Amino acid sequence: MMLSVNLKYSLREGRAISMARGNLTYWRGNSFYINPTSRCINDCLFCVRHFGEGVFGFNLVLDKDPTVEELVREIEETWKSKFTDIAIVGFGEPLLNLDGTIAAIRKMRELSHTPIRMNTDGQALLLYPSRDVPHELADAGLDRIQISLNAPDSDTYLRLCQPKFGRSAYDSILEFAERCKPLMRVEFSVVDIPGVDIDACRGIAKRMRIEFRVRVFKGPDGALEGILRTLTA
Ligand code: SF4
Numbered sequence: 724m725m726l727s728v729n730l731k732y733s734l735r736e737g738r739a740i741s742m743a744r745g746n747l748t749y750w751r752g753n754s755f756y757i758n759p760t761s762r763c764i765n766d767c768l769f770c771v772r773h774f775g776e777g778v779f780g781f782n783l784v785l786d787k788d789p790t791v792e793e794l795v796r797e798i799e800e801t802w803k804s805k806f807t808d809i810a811i812v813g814f815g816e817p818l819l820n821l822d823g824t825i826a827a828i829r830k831m832r833e834l835s836h837t838p839i840r841m842n843t844d845g846q847a848l849l850l851y852p853s854r855d856v857p858h859e860l861a862d863a864g865l866d867r868i869q870i871s872l873n874a875p876d877s878d879t880y881l882r883l884c885q886p887k888f889g890r891s892a893y894d895s896i897l898e899f900a901e902r903c904k905p906l907m908r909v910e911f912s913v914v915d916i917p918g919v920d921i922d923a924c925r926g927i928a929k930r931m932r933i934e935f936r937v938r939v940f941k942g943p944d945g946a947l948e949g950i951l952r953t954l955t956a
Contacts, residue, residue: 745785747797749778755806757827758813759794759820761785765844765892766885767873768950769914772814774942783814791826798830811841811865818847818856825863832864842912845870845896849888857899861906869936870900872911875923882954883919900933910934917947918954 749756761772761784777783789797809831811817817824824841831839847856860868874880877893886892903909911928913921915937928935940947 744782746777746781746783747785747789747794748801749781749783750801750806751779753806754808754810755802757794757798757809757811757817757824757831758783758785759811759817759823759827760788761814762788762819763815763844764819764846764850764887765816767871767914768883768885768953769916769940769942769946771941774946777814785814788820789823791823794820794823795826795830798827798834802831802834804835806835807837809835809837809839811839816844816846817841818843818850821847821851821854821856821859825859828860828863828865838866839864840867840869841865842869842871844884844886845872845899846886846888846892848899848902849891849895857902857906860903865907867908867910868903869910869912870896870903871913872896872924872927873913873919875920875927879919879954883916883950897927897931900931904931904933908934910936912936912938914938914940916940916954917951 745758745761747758749758763770763772771778811824811827828839841860874883874893877890880886880893881890884892888895900909900911911924911933913919913924913935915921921937925935
């Protein structure tokens with residue numbers, strides 16, 4: 724793999740994959756995923772990164788962000804026409820590598836007519852105040868964006884997601900979603916965590932006329948108790 728020279732390899736699904744340092748693409752069944760970065764601007768209590776180094780048997784912790792060329796080359800080498808689902812779902816926040824993400828969407832648009840979706844923490848307006856990220860993503864060919872809402876208010880979001888942008892993060896997420904709405908399909912997601920008012924989150928999505936999805940917590944048994952203690956402390 725692109726970032727894995729001089730590393731150990733093992734056979735998986737008939738091909739050699741890196742076991743040491745980060746895959747830029749990964750897959751399971753008919754879904755093909757792209758991992759533009761493993762950096763993030765949040766530190767969510769429920770983040771899968773607290774509990775492992777990847778998913779589906781792939782190591783997704785990158786030693787550095789790939790360049791546009793590295794990411795595109797890796798997509799070309801690993802994409803297969805059998806995939807019917809394309810997702811930009813990094814082991815971090817994909818939009819931290821905005822140029823890589825846009826190049827990945829463009830490359831996928833060249834390779835396939837399959838709709839392209841992306842998961843994001845929705846803080847692009849704070850990351851890139853001088854760029855029009857919703858339009859850039861739409862122009863590249865993104866069809867659907869799932870924005871992690873995760874909380875019904877900024878106080879809960881601060882405690883649960885610990886954003887580097889602090890209190891300004893939550894309102895910016897709502898504004899980002901609003902700006903994406905005319906351009907692509909938008910969905911809010913919330914991880915089902917005790918102490919988070921899911922109905923209140925659903926109400927926000929309904930008022931904003933945005934689709935809503937509840938995601939299952941993927942951490943180990945017992946972790947939820949610690950998260951709840953931190954949330955309610
Ligand atoms: S925004 Fe996503 S990747 Fe970042 S810490 Fe939260 S769950 Fe993890």
